[in-house]
Amino acid sequence: MISSVKPPGKGGLAAETKAGRRRVLEHFRADHGDKPHATSQAPHMQAVMLQIDGSANAKRNWLKHVAGMFIFAEETGLRVDNPCRGFKRPKPPKTDGFHSWTDGEIAQYRAYWRYGTMQRLVMELAVETSARRGDVTRLGPEHLSNGRFEFQHNKNGVDVSFPVSAELQAAIGAMPNTNQSTFLHTKAGEARSAKALGNDFREWCDKAKLPDHCGMHGLRKGCLRIMAEAGCNILELQSRSGHLTLSELQKYIDKADKRFAADRAAEKVIEHKAKQETGRKIAA
Template sequence: MKTRYPGVTVNPDRHGKLRARFRKAGRKPVYMKTLPDQPGFKAEYQALIEAAPQIESRAIPGSISDLLERYYRAADFAGKGSDNTRARRRWLLESFRRDYGDDQVSNFTFEHIEQILLARTEKKKDERGRTFGGQVAAVKLRKEIRRVFAYAKKLKWIGDNPVDEAEKVGKTKLKGFHTWTEEEIAQYQAKHAIGTRARLALEIILWTGQRRGDARLFGPKHIVNGKVNYTTGKTGTDLWLPIARDMRRAIDAMPSVGITSYLVTGTGLPFSKVGFGNKMREWCNEAGLPHCAAHGLRKAIARRMAETKLSDEQMKAVGGWKDTQMLRVYTEAAGQEDLADGAIRAIDDRYSTEKDL
């Protein structure tokens, strides 16, 4: 017998007692503890409505596919990072699943992991002619599958994490994106004058430290009470920054900007993330800087702050970095001579026995 609650029917069981049953697509039918309109029914009904679908898995039990399906639903994955971050992580794991989805998790050894990662270091082309693989790709894959096998260990499917025992791929230290020097910044500015989109892009990233995904969407709504205010797309950090004079001049010099974002395409629309990255690549090439990229400007502002002898807390407040270890990745290009000069001057001023009169 249907009720006024969608998915709920009430019928007598074999003993003649009325029982409420809940049905929902993707879930197994559930007998409810209470009948409609009895105390506690609405709370129980709402909980069943909101529960995630119980989709039956076709994965081989104990396989990589089985593990990944569990991992995606677990807090170890679902509860960490932004949607964009999870999408990138999932893309890497799915590339791993394509080759090893049916293999048993318990059969993987450190030797298997090393072979997989070494194979990933080789650059290849897919069916569409796009290049994939390389040392950076292997390092990123290692990071993700290490998390997955750690989850398998929590499930007690394995005793040890084979990724921990595998050698790290590559012998050369990865430095990531090149940090722009002051000479390179000046070279770009000489090519792209104030009043151009290319110049505006540089000044926005250089003076806010935004990632390209945030910079492409940066617009009038992010200027609040005379300050820059935006929420980072990657970590969800809410940042407030003063408006640097060079960035303000670059904005004011533009003949026109977008309604929602300062940087727009030729058709007046905000850039896509990939589109903006490609445009920055084009602008850098035009300036004779093929080795420079948008993210290197984020590292440049970190270098500038380090060379200005700002504190770790000040630098983290500008770039939104959560920990000092990550900050070090961005400030490692700071000039040793400048930093040493500031350090010696500071301790000389404090401890010298010959004080200036």
Template sequence: MRQTVRGGGVVTLKYLTSTKNSAGVTYFYLRRNGKKTPLGQGPIDSPEFLARYAEAMGATGGAVKSVKENSLAALCNAFRAGTTYKTKSKGYRAVLDRNLAAITEAYGEAPIAGLKPHHIRADLNKLDPHPANARLKTWRLLCTFANDSNWSPINATDGIKRGALPKSDGHTPWSSQDIADFRARWNIGSVQRLAMELLFWTGARTVDAVRLSPSMVGADGVLTFTQSKTGGKAYVPWTCHLPAWASGFEADRQHLLSCLQAGTFTYLETSSGKVRSEAGLSNLISAATRPGISAHGLRKSRLTAIAEAGGSASAIMSWGGHKSLKEAEDYVSTANRKALLIGTEQKQKSANKSDKSANKHSKKLK
């Protein structure tokens, strides 16, 4: 099957096929030389998709477009082959790849020597605040690499500041009613139910949830994994006794354990035994629940539940894998303010305040 991309002309994407799942989401694949390579979702005329298509074509013996010497496209290729790129986490490399593909698509033939700060500002001004700041991080890494490697005598990002972001609480946590409604709709045995219960119990991000496996559960009954985003360790009670403040969580744990199948390589592998993708997991949850909540909202729900149950900031850091105390303290602070209005026992607030005081005291000792 050939599909076309229309812009200033018409480009035919050879060997491109597509399938649509039960939720109506279309996924694309490259079928070439007997190999089927997943390309994810469209739109097929986006820079990100075209970059994935070009990479897959190269891996399967297809033609890869050559780039001009000392051009921005050549710099992007060199950066991908360098140490800085390779030391980033898999999840962050995916973010870099998207931005590098967009930069290459828009400005790839431009010479590095002509790149100036006003060019980068013009590129950022085309984007919304959050994508613009993410793009700026990529530009900074790229320009630092160019300067350090003598591609450019200057760092074109010097003096460019991050844009102001609109105030937002981010992903919406799932309410207890959202959880109950989901459980009523999706029975134990469905992949939707397993995915939700695993995300809800572990508080893991989707990038980490897809690789969680029985091998990560130690003899102490604790699931331990390293987070892709921060490199921090997360410790999730699996079969061990729950701490006293978390005794009310036992029902949630039993829901998850009832969903799990023994003998799998990862808890969320596909029916064909392959590791499920991060995007696939996010789409699965989004298609299975109400609009306005997402897979990441389950993480916020678990961490909020820990704080409201009387868990300390340290407990939130351990379960959620945070490397910074501030974010964990925000959950505790919010829970304490809420407790003033709904009559939560005072000892819960005291425990949380004591934990924060202990952490502040330990900082002074350092």
């Protein structure tokens, strides 16, 4: 019998991720906790998965969370196998994922929300730091040191450190001085939640008459697109985003305008040819 739900393992997961997994598992316990876990088989789990409301991604995420619980059961000897294996997961449609903000969209948001507003500060923090929404809410003066921004990505524990841009410094400097530990907080002085910030940001984008596809995570992608177009290499991109692998990073930079890279390549070829010609003249 499933009498209680534990997180699927410590694993360094962010608090927000753990909370999301716990919600899924608590619902699973409420609906199926009276059934014997030892006799659950793959067809049973597949049937439950297919009943989950939502897209293929929603069903896949549900299965991932529940599978984590059964992995724990395997590791502790409660089961000899994992009933979440042995069947195909729903295949999600091909998509580019979150929209990467364009330069025009960033300029449109900046034109509507001026320096000195919380709305402008949020955007500059997100597009400059490439931080996830939950990380943006906890950034504060303590993360600024000697003209650099230094913090740890909460999702994977990767430390980043980079110079503060003029735009971000101006956005921070334009805000009223407070004794708060974070840049973003409510009127009551309380820390903002990631979920509430996401909802607010959607409203701010609507007021700036930006398309529905413009969201906060798209600013993270926009940051890396800008860096890629500026000629930053993979290591330089990872130093900002905190991604651990190239496969994780690739989808964030696919939207970079390849013409910038093509122009740099052409300049390198011209320089190379010029060096070759100089060498031939000296040899002659």
